[in-house]
Amino acid sequence: MNLPQNDQELLESFKNPATKEQAFTGIIKKYQEKLYWHIRRMVIDHEDANDVLQNMFIKVWKGLENFREDSQLYTWLYRIATNESLTFLTQQKKRSTFSLSDDENGLSNKLKSDTHFDANKLEWKLQLGIQSLPEKQRLVFNLRYYDEMPYGEMSKILETSEGALKASYHHAAKKIEEFILNH
């Protein structure tokens, strides 16, 4: 039996007990990579990203029956992934016993501990610059720069006006540029 690819069909199949698991497998397979990279760029470490991703899919399973179909499944999944990532980072900060300066936070350390990390390469400097941003600006920059998400979609996920998102993206890009130039 072929899995439906259309969100509407997947949601209909999910409502049927006989095809529920199959439909959910289809939803995971359709969105897992996009969501994984979105989470991974926020939490940096693969194991953390894997935990957050699995936990968010379990919440999706529990909440999908009440999902209001007047919003897009894609937007709803991104919102859950974003919230779960921010919750994870908040909990991690609370657990941390180290006092970290703003530009030397735990995420930067995680980047530096990556086996492929090379401080001389521009792509790694870019990553360090992104990690130096406040969380909201980091989210906006990642969604726009990597996911190339339209501001209209982003506005629904982050519940922020498009104007504010554009301003946030502008500030984020400027800060990263400054970071790269200074490091």
Add this chain to the structure above:
Amino acid sequence: MNQSNEIIKELQGISPMLAQVQKVNVFEAPDGYFNTLAEKVITRILLEEKDSFNFNKKEIQQVPEGYFDSLSDAILSKIKKEEAENKEEDFQKSFPVLHSLKDKNVFTVPENYFEGVSHQVINKIKSHQPAKVILMNTKWWKYAAAAIIIGVIAIGSLQLFNNSRDRDQIPSYVESSFQYKTPEQVDEGIASLSDDEIIKYLEKYGSIMDNDLLIKDVDVKELPATEDYLIDENTLNNYLEKIDNQSNK
């Protein structure tokens, strides 16, 4: 990683230097990670649901103490309640107008009536006149009983006097009655009688007692009403004291 023109143009407007940086994904996911992710998530969900099911099963197994003892009563009570509700529903269906009027009270009471009811009742009870009753151990009763005793003794004496053969065999109690010649002496003699002596006599010669004789001097209008005895337990005593006082005047 390709970059759409829209994103590049926007970034060039903000930071030309940043727009020239090649977009590279520096992160890596383990090989085959995405091939098994869905299966892992589904397995976790099913395990969690199984645990949740087992937890609920344990909860069901631990019923409150005495639950089954009262279960049948609880069920019967529920059935009765439902039956009553059904009757109400039937009534409503059969007589909709009557049902709609059932709870409508057309009567009114004065304002604050119910707040003052208890106070009014207590006051009424307190001010209620004591009832009338016949007292068994009053002086009046003693006089009535004594009059009968004297009458009996007198009749007995006359019979004895008329029978000359028995004159020498006059009983001592008859002889003792001869000393009561004036009302004062009778009073003193009666006063000396104990209640026990009077009761014993009445038990023996009770048939002589005439109810009309007992109640002829009693003003029935002054007797307490039947409900007075229910309202005030002291009604009887109050009345006896009253007539006792009146007889002493």
